[in-house]
Each structure stands twice: as structure tokens, then as C-alpha cells.
Amino acid sequence: xxxxxxxxxxxxxxxxxxxxxxxxxxxxxxxxxxxxxxxxxxxxxxxxxxxxxxxxxxxxxxxxxxxxxxxxxxxxxxxxxxxxxxxxxxxxxxxxxxxxxxxxxxxxxxxxxxxxxxxxxxxxxxxxxxxxxxxxxxxxxxxxxxxxxxxxxxxxxxxxxxxxxxxxxxxxxxxxxxxxxxxxxxxxxxxxxxxxxxxxxxxxxxxxxxxxxxxxxxxxxxxxxxxxxxxxxxxxxxxxxxxxxxxxxxxxxxxxxxxxxxxxxxxxxxxxxxxxxxxxxxxxxxxxxxxxxxxxxxxxxxxxxxxxxxxxxxxxxxxxxxxxxxxxxxxxxxxxxxxxxxxxxxxxxxxxxxxxxxxxxxxxxxxxxxxxxxxxxxxxxxxxxxxxxxxxxxx
Amino acid sequence: xxxxxxxxxxxxxxxxxxxxxxxxxxxxxxxxxxxxxxxxxxxxxxxxxxxxxxxxxxxxxxxxxxxxxxxxxxxxxxxxxxxxxxxxxxxxxxxxxxxxxxxxxxxxxxxxxxxxxxxxxxxxxxxxxxxxxxxxxxxxxxxxxxxxxxxxxxxxxxxxxxxxxxxxxxxxxxxxxxxxxxxxxxxxxxxxxxxxxxxxxxxxxxxxxxxxxxxxxxxxxxxxxxxxxxxxxxxxxxxxxxxxxxxxxxxxxxxxxxxxxxxxxxxxxxxxxxxxxxxxxxxxxxxxxxxxxxxxxxxxxxxxxxxxxxxxxxxxxxxxxxxxxxxxxxxxxxxxxxxxxxxxxxxxxxxxxxxxxxxxxxxxxxxxxxxxxxxxxxxxxxxxxxxxxxxxxxxxxxxxxxxxxxxxxxxxxxxxxxxxxxxxxxxxxxxxxxxxxxxxxxxxxxxxxxxxxxxxxxxxxxxxxxxxxxxxxxxxxxxxxxxxxxxxxxxxxxxxxxxxxxxxxxxxxxxxxxxxxxxx
Numbered sequence: 026x027x028x029x030x031x032x033x034x035x036x037x038x039x040x041x042x043x044x045x046x047x048x049x050x051x052x053x054x055x056x057x058x059x060x061x062x063x064x065x066x067x068x069x070x071x072x073x074x075x076x077x078x079x080x081x082x083x084x085x086x087x088x089x090x091x092x093x094x095x096x097x098x099x100x101x102x103x104x105x106x107x108x109x110x111x112x113x114x115x116x117x118x119x120x121x122x123x124x125x126x127x128x129x130x131x132x133x134x135x136x137x138x139x140x141x142x143x144x145x146x147x148x149x150x151x152x153x154x155x156x157x158x159x160x161x162x163x164x165x166x167x168x169x170x171x172x173x174x175x176x177x178x179x180x181x182x183x184x185x186x187x188x189x190x191x192x193x194x195x196x197x198x199x200x201x202x203x204x205x206x207x208x209x210x211x212x213x214x215x216x217x218x219x220x221x222x223x224x225x226x227x228x229x230x231x232x233x234x235x236x237x238x239x240x241x242x243x244x245x246x247x248x249x250x251x252x253x254x255x256x257x258x259x260x261x262x263x264x265x266x267x268x269x270x271x272x273x274x275x276x277x278x279x280x281x282x283x284x285x286x287x288x289x290x291x292x293x294x295x296x297x298x299x300x301x302x303x304x305x306x307x308x309x310x311x312x313x314x315x316x317x318x319x320x321x322x323x324x325x326x327x328x329x330x331x332x333x334x335x336x337x338x339x340x341x342x343x344x345x346x347x348x349x350x351x352x353x354x355x356x357x358x359x360x361x362x363x364x365x366x367x368x369x370x371x372x373x374x375x376x377x378x379x380x381x382x383x384x385x386x387x388x389x390x391x392x393x394x395x396x397x398x399x400x401x402x403x404x405x406x407x408x409x410x411x412x413x414x415x416x417x418x419x420x
Numbered sequence: 421x422x423x424x425x426x427x428x429x430x431x432x433x434x435x436x437x438x439x440x441x442x443x444x445x446x447x448x449x450x451x452x453x454x455x456x457x458x459x460x461x462x463x464x465x466x467x468x469x470x471x472x473x474x475x476x477x478x479x480x481x482x483x484x485x486x487x488x489x490x491x492x493x494x495x496x497x498x499x500x501x502x503x504x505x506x507x508x509x510x511x512x513x514x515x516x517x518x519x520x521x522x523x524x525x526x527x528x529x530x531x532x533x534x535x536x537x538x539x540x541x542x543x544x545x546x547x548x549x550x551x552x553x554x555x556x557x558x559x560x561x562x563x564x565x566x567x568x569x570x571x572x573x574x575x576x577x578x579x580x581x582x583x584x585x586x587x588x589x590x591x592x593x594x595x596x597x598x599x600x601x602x603x604x605x606x607x608x609x610x611x612x613x614x615x616x617x618x619x620x621x622x623x624x625x626x627x628x629x630x631x632x633x634x635x636x637x638x639x640x641x642x643x644x645x646x647x648x649x650x651x652x653x654x655x656x657x658x659x660x661x662x663x664x665x666x667x668x669x670x671x672x673x674x675x676x677x678x679x680x681x682x683x684x685x686x687x688x689x690x691x692x693x694x695x696x697x698x699x700x701x702x703x704x705x706x707x708x709x710x711x712x713x714x715x716x717x718x719x720x721x722x723x724x725x726x727x728x729x730x731x732x733x734x735x736x737x738x739x740x741x742x743x744x745x746x747x748x749x750x751x752x753x754x755x756x757x758x759x760x761x762x763x764x765x766x767x768x769x770x771x772x773x774x775x776x777x778x779x780x781x782x783x784x785x786x787x788x789x790x791x792x793x794x795x796x797x798x799x800x801x802x803x804x805x806x807x808x809x810x811x812x813x814x815x816x817x818x819x820x821x822x823x824x825x826x827x828x829x830x831x832x833x834x835x836x837x838x839x840x841x842x843x844x845x846x847x848x849x850x851x852x853x854x855x856x857x858x859x860x861x862x863x864x865x866x867x868x869x870x871x872x873x874x875x876x877x878x879x880x881x882x883x884x885x886x887x888x889x890x891x892x893x894x895x896x897x898x899x900x901x902x903x904x905x906x907x908x909x910x911x912x913x914x915x916x917x918x919x920x921x922x923x924x925x926x927x928x929x930x931x932x933x934x935x936x937x938x939x940x
Contacts, residue, residue, distance in 0.1 A: 040846065063847050065818050066911030095846035098909065152907070153681045156871050190907075353680035 030111030032177045033104035035092040041149035043093040045104040049112050050086045055079055061093035074098055078105050078119050099188035100148045100181065107177040123187040123217065130250050131195045131219040133277045136160050136412065137255075137318055138347035139359045140197060144169035146178035151185050155192030157353035163197040166209050167224050175201065179212040186216040195219045197255070203231055207238050214242040218252060220277070225285065226256035227263040232273040239275075253277040255320065259285035264304045271315035279312040280349065281305060283322035296332065298339070309344035321348035330358050337362035365409045373406035373413075380406075423571040424920040424934070432810075432858055436931040440923055441550065441570045448930040451861050456929065460786075461587035464630045471655075475604035475642065478657045482509075482635060483516045485656040486593065489631035491517065494524045494549075495592035498629065500621040501531035502597065502609055502758070506668030509597045509635055511535075514542045522547060526570070528589060529553040530580055530621040531824045535668070543568055552589065553580070554814075554824020555922065563921050564820045566937035572821075572922025574814060574935075577621070578783025578830035579927050584624045585786060588929060594629035596622045596649060597663045601636040605654025606647035610759075610769055610776075612638030614666035617738075617759025617768065618776035619648045626653040637663045648776070669760065676718055676741075677711035681871045685840050686715035688869050688892065689799050694723055695890035696883050698796050698836060706735040706798040706831065707742055712840050714741060716799045724750050735782060735795065736764075738774070743767040746774065755791065757782055757827075783830035785927040792827075795834040802828075802839045804855045807897050809862030809877045811839055812855040814924065817848055818914040819856055819938050821922065829927050832864035836883065843870040843904045848911055851901040856914070858933040859924055873900045915939045 027048050035044035043061075050056075057075055059068060075089065089108075091101065099121055106119050140161035143150045146169075154162050164185055170178040186196055198213050199222040200206035206223065213221065223235055232254060239252055254275045258267050259282035271279045283301050287294045294300065305321070312319035321340040324333045333355055340348055341363050350356055365373070375393060380403045383391040391398040424437035430447040438445060446454065471477065479485045491497075497517075499510045510529060515538075517525060523546045527539065534557035542548045543562065550570025555563045563572045575583060583589040598619060600612030609619045614637065626632045626649045633656045634649065643651075677683060693699050699720065707717040717734075718741070724730070731751040736742045738756040740763035746754055747767075755777045759765050767774045782791040792798070803822060804812040813828045815821050831837055841850050850870070866883060868875045875897035876884050887894060916936040926932040 063911070065914055066848060067909060069912060070909055095848075097847060097907065153871060157680060157684060354683060 028112045030108035032107035032111075033096075033100075035094060039094045039149075041095050041097065041100065041152060042147070043091055043096040043101055043104055045092075045101075045108040046090045047105075047108045047112060048088045049084065050088055052086055053088075054086060055084075056088045058088075058090040059093065060091070061095075063093065063095050070098075071101060074101060075105060078102060079109075081119050082106075082109050082113065082115060082117060084109065084113070096148065097152070097188070099184040103181040103184040104177070107180050110176075118183075121184065121188055124190060126190045126192075127187060127196065127217055131253070133253065135195065136347070137195070137278055137320060138363045139356045140320070140347065140349050141194075141353065141356065142169070142199075142323065142349060142351050145182045145185075145198075146170050146174050148181065148185070151189050154353070155190060155194050157356050158192065159194050159350065159353070159356045160347065161195035161197045161220065162191050163199050163222060163349075165199045166206075167199050167201050175205070179209055183212045183216050186213070186218055197222060199224055199257075203234060207234065210235070210238050211242060214239055214252060215246045215248060217250065220253040220255055222280070223254060223256045224282070225259045225263070226270055227258075227260055228266055229269040229273050232256060232270055232276060236274050251275070255280055257282045258304070258308055260289045261286070261304075264307050267308055267311035268314055271311045271317055276315070276317055278318040278320050278346075279308055279315075280320040281308045281322050284325075305340075305343055305345070313344065318346045319344060321345040323349035323351050324355065325351065327352035327355065330354070333358050334362055363412075365413050369409055370413045373409040376403060376406035377410065423569075424923070427934075430931065432861060432932060434858055434933045436923065436934050437571075437920060438931075440573065440931070445923075446930045448926050448932045451863055452928075454928045454930050456586060458587075460585050461590070461628050463628045475651065477605055477651075477654060478603050478639075478659065482512055482595075482633070482658045482660065483519075485633045485658050486513065486516055487520070488656060489593045489633060491520065491522060491593060493522055494526075495522075496526040496528050496590060498528040498591045498594045498622075498625045499530070500596060500619065500625070501529060501533065502616045502619065502621065502669075503664030503666075504669050505533040505535045506665030507533065507535055507597070508662060508664050509595060511538050513595055514539055514547055518542055518545065518547045524549045527551045527553070528580075528591060530577065531826070532556065532559050534558060554826070555821045556823050560821035564935070564938045566917075566919055566921050568921065571920060572935070573925065574825055574922055575925045576783065576825040576829040576927055577779050577827045578785055579825070579925050579929070580621075581624050581779050581784045582786050582927070582929060583925075584628050585780075585784070586929065591625055591629035592631065594622065594625035594632045596626060596632065596634055598634050598636045598649060600638045600640050600644050601634045601649075601657055602640055602642040602644040602651065603657060604642060604651035605632070605634045605649065605657050606642070606644040606651040607634045607636065607649040607654070608644060608646055609648065610646070610765060611640065611644065612636065614638075614664065615759075615765050616664075616666070616669055617765065618756060618778075620757050620777060620779050622649065623778055624780065626650070631655045633658060635660060635663055637661060675711065676715045679711075681842060682712050683715055684871045685842065685869055686712050686799075687719050688871075688874060689716045689838055689840050690719035690723060691890070691892055692838065692867060692869060692874060692887065693720065693797050693836075695887040695892055696836065697886050699723060699727070699729060701729055702732045703729075703796045704733045704735075704794055705731065706792070706795050706834065708737050708799065710737075710801060712801060713737075713799050714739070716840065717741065717745075721745055721750060735777075735791065738764040738768065740764060743774070746771070755782070783827055785830075785929075790833060792831055793833045793835075795831075797836045797838065798831045798834040799838045799840050800828055800831055802841050802850075804850055804852055805839055805841060805865070805868050806852045806855045806862070807901055808854075809865040809868065809875075809897070810855045810858055811860040811862070811865050812857045813859050815857040815935060817852070817856055817911070819916045819936055821935060825859060825924070829860055832860050832927075836866050836880075837864060838867045838869055839865055840869050843872045843900070844908050847908045849901070849904045849908050851897065851904055857924060857935055861926075861932075868897065870900065872903060875900055
């Protein structure tokens with residue numbers, strides 16, 4: 026019996042996705058069957074996309090069935106490609122044009138207060154993620170994707186990076202734990218990803234591996250842009266090695282993942298967080314020592330905004346600059362509560378005024394009251410004012 | 421008899437029939453252009469000595485009441501929809517009519533729900549000729565496919581009231597389900613086993629029908645007070661074990677949406693209201709019970725608490741949420757046209773500031789004043805809008821009828837009418853070049869708010885000016901449409917036949933648009 030390729034999801038609860046089933050045949054041309062809730066509006070466009078893609082992969086005879094729940098072109102294309110690759114050996118990639126909004130690079134020191142996790146293989150969540158204005162959007166290939174779905178998720182995430190407007194959020198991907206994560210990179214690196222999260226990172230050696238794989242891909246594809254790294258420390262060993270990891274090349278932020286960390290300790294994650302106080306402080310310390318951003322773990326109760334707020338306030342007081350989130354409604358709470366308070370703003374303003382004043386007068390030494398102010402203090406004050414300017418909500 | 425005949429192009433540029441179900445109708449002339457000059461309806465003149473001296477009008481069955489009311493071919497039967505998707509009464513009426521061999525009835529409900537699907541069989545067999553009232557669910561589908569013998573006639577809540585009072589629709593028999601009634605027909609919806617709130621939709625039916633039948637599952641001793649329906653307007657009283665399923669009254673309408681995108685839309689609505697200077701002490705606004713509308717009220721409430729603002733009144737769809745707001749001192753009054761949930765019901769009974777209102781007072785175009793006109797802001801949903809701010813709430817983009825008009829058109833008279841809509845649903849853009857069915861003329865839609873941006877009607881220079889320095893994503897509606905089309909792709913036009921299956925009436929009684937038969 027001929028081999029059958031299949032990819033994607035279809036069902037009553039599924040939205041913005043489709044399931045593609047393909048079987049290569051010896052003759053009979055392209056037999057395309059489309060079942061779609063938007064057939065009346067998009068039949069012609071879906072059929073012509075399908076034909077174009079089959080032609081691209083040099084398929085002249087096949088039975089292909091598309092069961093659609095309102096998927097956009099980039100999703101349909103990804104599902105078709107994944108299905109084809111199960112019945113045909115090919116290295117080719119069917120790429121839709123990258124949208125102009127997704128070609129920018131990000132700065133090392135940009136704000137990373139909130140990073141919104143999206144399951145990489147669930148298209149309906151990606152479409153509107155950017156409108157909630159997180160600082161970063163993570164297309165996740167790791168824990169939220171079932172092992173059997175890793176391949177189709179890679180192709181979908183690749184297409185998502187090219188086609189979905191994230192409205193200014195930094196485009197991030199969480200790859201799988203190494204070594205599987207190195208394969209993910211081949212699908213991600215050439216498509217204008219801004220930052221890669223490296224999960225369960227325990228040694229600087231692992232970051233080196235990621236960097237060298239990225240460099241290799243960039244060289245092969247002649248890519249010029251920077252790709253930043255955010256290792257996630259999720260074990261006791263990782264915490265011990267965190268400074269070495271933090272000062273590795275291209276690392277701009279160091280995150281902590283408390284679910285796995287507490288599991289590693291054999292303890293429970295509590296609301297008070299005493300069990301992770303050492304680890305969180307260590308991460309903050311290592312990150313600051315390496316002059317990068319310390320980023321806190323996600324807060325998983327999406328219904329309790331008051332508890333989230335308390336959590337952010339503690340996190341900020343420990344020295345973190347941001348945290349992960351798993352629901353768009355968490356974003357504004359996170360932004361608001363990491364934002365500098367009125368005392369911090371006033372103090373920063375005084376520092377900047379004193380600095381400007383000293384420069385105007387040509388003074389080499391800046392002082393405020395009886396205190397000397399050196400360059401890092403000025404820089405920090407400027408950061409506080411920048412953060413205050415964008416306020417609690419929008420970038 | 422043709423269902424629809426002699427089509428003309430009306431002032432909105434839509435082709436509409438001037439003869440509907442054999443009767444002459446007037447085409448839409450433009451907003452506020454048509455004023456009728458005739459006198460209103462003239463109900464049958466009854467005489468008290470023809471009614472029982474002891475006031476006991478109880479008959480033993482609905483069938484007997486219908487027979488005694490003189491049920492015959494071609495009559496118009498009215499019902500209300502206070503039991504929403506849990507109503508049993510309408511189906512009973514037409515089952516009885518079928519049993520009696522009656523044909524060609526016109527059903528004139530204040531709204532129909534999926535629970536009324538059994539009436540399709542009566543439409544097929546000819547017991548019911550056609551429905552004048554909202555058509556959705558299975559009935560909407562049936563009508564959309566051109567299977568109804570007569571033409572569907574869609575009116576707003578206020579428009580239905582107007583049509584009765586104007587004499588445009590004469591009701592032969594009104595059957596009014598009441599949660600409590602006495603033997604002489606005094607009745608209400610707030611007492612009894614399964615209360616549902618004020619009987620606001622049926623008051624005019626009781627006044628103007630030739631015969632009025634009260635159906636109740638809770639007969640109480642005379643007098644049943646408050647008497648929203650007065651026994652002196654009632655011909656017969658019928659008691660039944662069950663008249664509706666109270667569990668289905670709420671049916672998902674009273675929970676705040678959990679969708680982050682819809683919450684964002686609701687948040688934008690609230691922020692817009694604040695930026696436009698509408699949020700102030702003494703404001704009056706409509707607080708709908710739907711998911712996004714309720715979320716809007718939730719955000720408005722947060723702002724009111726933060727700024728110490730108190731509203732004068734809120735019109736509901738009253739829910740526990742509104743009642744809490746009144747009890748927390750955030751509004752002086754609730755005007756209640758429909759009640760959801762036990763908390764709202766007990767507030768309605770016990771709190772004198774929770775005022776039951778008549779549809780006439782809120783919505784009727786021929787009231788001497790109109791509550792919605794006094795509302796500072798109203799937030800509504802919509803199935804489609806277009807670049808000229810026209811709105812559709814009855815049909816899907818494929819032309820299939822989905823929802824009734826409800827109070828949608830009536831609410832257009834508010835000082836600021838906001839349509840809160842997602843920019844696309846299942847890849848189908850919500851902002852069109854031209855709405856499939858015109859339900860509200862664009863000049864009355866003030867603001868369209870989506871998760872991707874806010875478009876203000878260019879006619880509302882005041883709102884544009886007031887919000888120009890806000891941080892809100894205020895955009896040209898054409899830019900917004902362009903962005904959405906880039907995401908979704910441009911959908912092919914739906915295939916609709918020329919055959920009319922229903923008309924949409926504007927609040928003044930003129931014909932605004934025609935709904936065409938769906939091909940597939």
C-alpha cells in the first residue's frame with residue numbers, strides 16, 4: 026500500500042488550522058479534496074495555493090485532502106509541506122514571502138519585561154498575540170509540543186516567523202533541549218528570528234554549541250543579522266554555572282524556570298517562593314555581573330491577577346527585569362508593576378539633571394548632594410526614565 | 421400571491437419590495453425622513469358584562485382557550501421570548517393549530533430561538549404561512565433557503581412595538597406566558613415558580629390583540645400584583661405544569677468573555693469612552709448582557725471605582741453584575757427590560773431603584789421621547805460592518821440569517837453608539853466594502869472598535885477631536901480593512917440568488933433591505 030503523509034489538526038474545537046493527508050499516485054493527476062468552513066469564500070485561493078505547492082515539490086499525481094478550519098495560507102502551506110515530506114524525500118522548502126514587518130533586528134538592551142509563550146503548533150493563538158503588546162513573543166517548540174508533532178511544529182514556526190505580524194514584539198523561539206534543539210535551529214535561524222531561548226541550560230558549553238551551529242547556518246545562508254540568546258536555567262547545576270552561561274557570546278538575558286528547578290530539588294513550588302529564593306537571587310546576581318537582563322519564571326495562575334501583581338513586585342525587588350507569561354491578560358499587569366515607581370523616577374530625574382548640569386559646566390566629576398555619580402549610575406537612571414516613558418502598558 | 425413584488429431602489433441604495441406578502445409597504449427614505457400621519461391601532465372594543473362576574477377566566481386547556489378565541493385560518497398569533505431558548509408555549513400553540521386543521525397562520529413572536537425548530541414542520545405543512553420576527557438557528561436556515569411560503573419580516577424590538585401600535589400588524593390572538601397570574605389574568609414575570617423578569621415585550625400585545633390568553637405555571641390568589649399585564653386586557657387564563665425551562669433563560673449570555681482578544685476589544689471600548697469624555701458623573705449608559713458588552717461594563721466599573729464616578733442610570737439586560745454595581749453605589753438606577761439570574765430578579769422585586777421598563781419607553785420610535793436617545797453610550801456587537809460604517813447584525817457574510825435584530829437598530833439613537841467587533845472570524849473579515857445585509861445606516865454608527873484598532877465615523881468630528889491625543893489606536897477604517905484583508909486574503913463574494921426571502925424594516929417602519937435566498 027502506498028505511504029500516506031499527514032499533518033495538522035482538524036476538529037470541532039480547532040480554529041485557524043487544517044489537516045492535510047496526501048498519498049502519491051502513479052497517475053490521475055492532482056486529485057484535491059477540500060473540506061472547509063470558509064470554502065465559499067476561499068476555495069479558489071486554497072486550491073491554487075495547493076497546486077502551486079505540489080508543483081514546487083514536483084508532484085504531478087497524488088490524492089490530497091485538506092480539512093480546513095479557517096487556516097491562513099502560511100498554515101495551509103506548512104501543513105502541506107509537512108505531509109509531503111513524509112511521502113517524498115526532499116530538502117526543498119516552500120516559503121511564502123516574508124512580510125516587511127518581520128525583517129527588523131532587535132537591540133541587545135531592549136526591554137524584555139514580558140515574553141508571551143505560544144505553543145508553536147497552535148496557529149490560532151499566534152495570529153492575535155502581537156496585539157496584546159508583549160515585549161517578546163515566544164513560539165515554543167519544546168514543552169508545549171508533543172514529541173510526535175515536533176517536525177510539523179518546526180515547519181509551522183518557520184512559516185509563522187515569516188508571515189505573522191507581531192506588531193513590534195521581539196520574535197523569539199524556544200528550541201528543544203539539546204541536542205534536539207540543534208535541529209530546530211536549521212528551520213529557525215534563516216527566518217529572521219530575533220532571539221532563541223535555550224531551555225534546561227546547565228553549562229556554558231551548551232551555549233557555545235548553539236552559537237557555533239547558528240554561525241554555521243548563517244555562513245551557509247549568508248545571513249548578516251544577530252541572533253540573541255536567552256538561556257533558561259532550570260536545574261541546580263544550571264544555577265551554579267549561571268555566571269559562565271550569562272557571560273557567553275550573544276546572551277542578552279538569563280531566565281529561570283522554576284517548575285523544573287523545584288522538581289530538580291525535589292521540592293514544591295509555593296506562592297511564597299522560599300524554596301527558590303537562592304536560585305532566583307543567584308540568577309539575578311549572575312546576570313547583573315555579566316551585564317545582561319535577569320528574567321523571572323512564568324506565573325501560572327492565569328486567573329489570579331492580584332497574586333500575579335504581588336509576584337511581580339517581589340520579582341522586581343529581587344532585581345529581575347521581566348518575566349514570562351502564558352496569557353495575554355498577564356502582560357499589562359507585568360508591565361505596570363515592573364515599571365519604575367514615582368520615587369525611582371524622581372531620583373533618576375535628579376541624577377540625569379545633575380549629570381547634564383555637570384557636563385554643561387565642563388566638570389569631570391558629577392555629584393548629587395554629597396554623593397558622587399559615576400557612569401553606570403547615569404546609565405541606570407536613563408534606563409529608568411526610558412522605562413517610565415513607555416509607561417506600564419505599551420512599548 | 422408573490423411573497424415580494426415591485427422592487428425599487430431605496431434611499432440606502434438597496435433594492436427592496438414595495439409589496440410584501442400582498443401588502444403595500446414603504447421604502448426607506450433616509451434617516452429621520454419618514455413620519456406617518458395616520459392614527460394608531462384601534463383594538464376591538466370589549467364589554468365587561470360579557471366576562472365572568474367573579475373574574476374567573478380560567479379555561480381548562482390552551483386548546484380550549486384558542487378555540488374560544490376563535491382561532492381560524494390566516495390569523496396572526498403573537499408570543500414573547502422571555503423564556504428565550506427554554507420556551508415551550510409557541511410550539512404548543514402551533515401543535516394545537518395543526519391538530520385543529522388550521523392553515524396559513526402568521527406567527528408574530530418578539531423573537532424566536534433554536535428551541536422553536538419544531539415549527540419548521542408547521543411551516544412545511546402550511547399551518548404557519550410565515551414568521552414576522554427574528555429568524556435564527558434552524559428557522560433562519562429554513563427561511564434563508566427560500567422554503568418559507570411567505571416573506572420573512574425582520575423588525576427591531578422597538579419596531580415590533582411600533583408596528584402593533586401603528587396598526588400595521590393586527591394581532592388576532594396574543595398568547596402571553598407569565599410566571600405568575602391570577603384567575604382574572606393579572607400577570608407578571610417576577611413572581612411564581614420560575615420568574616423571568618418584566619413582561620416588557622408583551623404589554624402592547626395585551627392592549628391591542630383581539631383576544632389575549634395568559635398561560636402560567638403558577639396560579640396565585642387574586643390579585644396578582646404587580647400586574648404588568650392587567651386582567652382587564654385578558655380574555656382567558658390557562659394553567660399548565662410547565663411553560664418553559666428556566667435553566668435556558670440565561671444560556672451563556674451573562675458571563676464575561678474569557679477570550680483575551682474580546683477582552684482587549686472591551687477594554688478599548690472603555691478607554692475610548694473615557695478618552696471621549698463620556699465617562700462622568702451622572703452618565704447614563706446601556707450595559708448589555710452579552711460576553712463583550714459585559715466585559716465593557718467590567719472595565720467601565722474599574723474606571724468608575726478608580727475615579728469615584730457614579731452613573732445616574734444603566735439600562736440592562738440586568739444581571740448580578742449590574743445589581744452589584746448599584747449596591748456598591750456606582751449607579752443610582754437600573755432600567756430593566758430583561759432580567760437574567762436570581763440576584764437580578766430579587767433586586768427587581770425588592771429595590772425600588774431597579775425599575776422595570778416597557779419596550780415602548782426604551783425603544784419605540786413613536787414614543788414621545790425615547791430612553792435610548794438619552795443614553796450617553798451603548799456598546800453593541802455586529803456580524804459585519806463596512807467602510808461607510810453601515811452595520812449588519814442579522815446575516816452572516818454568506819447571506820444566511822443568523823440573529824434577530826433585537827434592540828440593535830433602536831440603540832442607534834444613543835448619543836454614542838459603539839460597535840465592538842473582532843476584525844475577522846474564521847478567516848472571514850468583518851469589515852467589508854459593503855455589508856451583505858443593511859440593518860443600521862452608517863450615519864448612525866459612531867465608532868467601530870476591533871482588537872486591531874478603532875475607527876471613528878468621520879461625521880463625529882466631536883469624538884475625533886476629543887480622542888485625538890489619546891494613546892488609543894485610532895485609525896482610518898480603510899487602513900484597518902486593508903490590514904485585515906492582508907491577513908485573511910480577500911474572500912470571494914457569496915453566491916446569492918435574486919429571490920427575496922425576508923425584508924429588514926427600519927425603526928420608522930420603512931423597508932431598509934432585502935435578504936436573498938442562499939444558493940447552497
